[in-house]
Amino acid sequence: xxxxxxxxxxxxxxxxxxxxxxxxxxxxxxxxxxxxxxxxxxxxxxxxxxxxxxxxxxxxxxxxxxxxxxxxxxxxxxxxxxxxxxxxxxxxxxxxxxxxxxxxxxxxxxxxxxxxxxxxxxxxxxxxxxxxxxxxxxxxxxxx
Amino acid sequence: xxxxxxxxxxxxxxxxxxxxxxxxxxxxxxxxxxxxxxxxxxxxxxxxxxxxxxxxxxxxxxxxxxxxxxxxxxxxxxxxxxxxxxxxxxxxxxxxxxxxxxxxxxxxxxxxxxxxxxxxxxxxxxxxxxxxxxxxxxxxxxxxxxxxxxxxxxxxxxxxxxxxxxxxxxxxxxxxxxxxxxxxxxxxxxxxxxxxxxxxxxxxxxxxxxxxxxxxxxxxxxxxxxxxxxxxxxxxxxxxxxxxxxxxxxxxxxxxxxxxxxxxxxxxxxxxxxxxxxxxxxxxxxxxxxxxxxxxxxxxxxxxxxxxxxxxxxxxxxxxxxxxxxxxxxxxxxxxxxxxxxxxxxxxxxxxxxxxxxxxxxxxxxxxxxxxxxxxxxxxxxxxxxxxxxxxxxx
Numbered sequence: 001x002x003x004x005x006x007x008x009x010x011x012x013x014x015x016x017x018x019x020x021x022x023x024x025x026x027x028x029x030x031x032x033x034x035x036x037x038x039x040x041x042x043x044x045x046x047x048x049x050x051x052x053x054x055x056x057x058x059x060x061x062x063x064x065x066x067x068x069x070x071x072x073x074x075x076x077x078x079x080x081x082x083x084x085x086x087x088x089x090x091x092x093x094x095x096x097x098x099x100x101x102x103x104x105x106x107x108x109x110x111x112x113x114x115x116x117x118x119x120x121x122x123x124x125x126x127x128x129x130x131x132x133x134x135x136x137x138x139x140x141x142x143x144x
Numbered sequence: 145x146x147x148x149x150x151x152x153x154x155x156x157x158x159x160x161x162x163x164x165x166x167x168x169x170x171x172x173x174x175x176x177x178x179x180x181x182x183x184x185x186x187x188x189x190x191x192x193x194x195x196x197x198x199x200x201x202x203x204x205x206x207x208x209x210x211x212x213x214x215x216x217x218x219x220x221x222x223x224x225x226x227x228x229x230x231x232x233x234x235x236x237x238x239x240x241x242x243x244x245x246x247x248x249x250x251x252x253x254x255x256x257x258x259x260x261x262x263x264x265x266x267x268x269x270x271x272x273x274x275x276x277x278x279x280x281x282x283x284x285x286x287x288x289x290x291x292x293x294x295x296x297x298x299x300x301x302x303x304x305x306x307x308x309x310x311x312x313x314x315x316x317x318x319x320x321x322x323x324x325x326x327x328x329x330x331x332x333x334x335x336x337x338x339x340x341x342x343x344x345x346x347x348x349x350x351x352x353x354x355x356x357x358x359x360x361x362x363x364x365x366x367x368x369x370x371x372x373x374x375x376x377x378x379x380x381x382x383x384x385x386x387x388x389x390x391x392x393x394x395x396x397x398x399x400x401x402x403x404x405x406x407x408x409x410x411x412x413x414x415x416x417x418x419x420x421x422x423x424x425x426x427x428x429x430x431x432x433x434x435x436x437x438x439x440x441x442x443x444x445x446x447x448x449x450x451x452x453x454x455x456x457x458x459x460x461x462x463x464x465x466x467x468x469x470x471x472x473x474x475x476x477x478x479x480x481x482x483x484x485x486x487x488x489x490x491x492x493x494x495x496x497x498x499x500x501x502x503x504x505x506x507x508x509x510x511x512x513x514x515x516x517x518x519x520x521x522x523x524x525x526x527x528x529x530x531x532x533x534x535x536x537x538x539x
Binding site: 009010011013027030031032033034035036043044045046047064065066067068069070071073074075076077086088090095096097098099100101102103110114115116126136 | 264265267268271274276277278279280281282283284286287290291292293294295298299339340341342343344345389390394398399400401402403404405406407408409411
């Protein structure tokens with residue numbers, strides 16, 4: 001096992017806890033959620049607020065759709081050699097009324113996914129550098 | 145008061161991977177359109193160019209670049225960037241100038257030379273750029289098309305055979321189009337044997353990127369009458385609407401949709417909203433359409449567009465396809481040019497190429513691809529960053 005520290009691949013987009021959450025913001029006035037975070041202007045056309053609070057988004061949701069990547073994406077993606085295809089899910093968060101994309105955890109393929117099924121957010125390695133392990137959020141089928 | 149303008153001439157440089165400068169394709173298309181219109185270049189008083197933006201690539205000065213290449217003659221110029229809708233936005237700029245009475249006859253032109261391989265963002269660590277973020281996380285363009293395709297399968301019962309049938313249909317008619325890049329007729333077996341790219345989409349379900357150029361000469365109806373072309377096809381509507389907050393569909397290159405959690409906010413599907421304004425502006429409905437040219441970035445996306453244009457109820461486009469209704473000779477032929485499946489996408493030229501095809505069809509000049517009795521045609525496309533367009537052309 002590697003002794004390298006685990007660090008987020010993108011700073012500040014999710015907690016590093018055992019039950020991780022994506023970190024977004026919410027408009028103080030109209031309640032619209034933003035992920036990635038929005039702190040400068042509310043994009044709801046009926047709201048001109050500039051006040052936001054940081055919030056943890058729901059860590060479970062339902063599959064809106066799914067696919068996979070059979071070919072290695074170009075940089076800045078850092079691929080393992082040899083490249084291993086991975087599934088991707090778009091998951092609908094009920095409270096936030098938004099859909100968030102992410103890879104699906106290693107070992108779960110498209111044949112195990114279905115529109116409407118329940119998923120939860122987990123952290124997994126995106127890639128390693130000489131100094132650390134970059135982790136990111138991924139979707140995992142929710143155990144019944 | 146009519147808001148219509150006349151289409152006097154159209155021209156295209158064949159699509160391919162020619163490796164020349166994009167200006168060459170635009171000039172060739174423009175000269176062909178001028179000859180088709182019978183209008184001398186010196187009479188054009190407005191040049192409206194469709195542009196693309198790609199890492200210093202000079203397409204963003206399209207209007208002036210083409211005007212200089214054709215020979216400076218004092219015309220005013222415009223350059224429009226609207227991603228895949230750049231050509232339609234350039235056409236709308238020319239229409240505005242004409243309807244304002246400031247120009248009688250204008251050239252609208254778009255052309256592109258595409259780089260090889262994946263389109264990738266600039267390097268570094270740039271989490272503020274959604275395009276950088278999604279590539280870093282392993283989400284490429286086919287991901288989005290595949291998500292839409294999978295929803296059709298899980299919710300509407302579409303099958304891989306349906307998607308393959310779109311490719312087969314378009315390759316059949318595209319094989320008759322000398323301007324198309326891919327002219328081979330494919331079978332369902334060919335599609336099934338091609339490599340899976342983003343499940344359920346295979347290589348042959350996804351369009352390529354190409355070099356190409358398209359140009360249109362447009363004028364006031366009065367000018368058209370004056371030069372004996374009173375019966376030229378007309379642009380009856382151009383919709384360039386942006387999305388309405390919030391989004392119900394995750395759009396390239398975003399990692400998430402806009403939240404519809406606020407009171408009074410509903411989630412809207414952008415693609416379906418684009419043709420609404422076009423129908424309203426032209427004062428017609430989907431039942432009046434003879435044929436459609438839609439942006440088939442993937443085979444499954446052609447089926448989405450058919451429903452977005454309201455040519456079929458939601459979820460029923462595949463039934464239309466299976467019945468042969470969307471093929472040449474069917475009730476409502478879709479992509480009789482061969483579509484992006486046969487052309488590959490040349491971004492700033494593509495929306496104009498759709499209008500070129502409708503023009504040939506409405507004139508009855510489409511040869512082997514002719515839709516019998518074509519009277520009204522509609523185009524539809526959607527690109528990055530909230531850009532999309534729909535143009536209605538009628539006799």
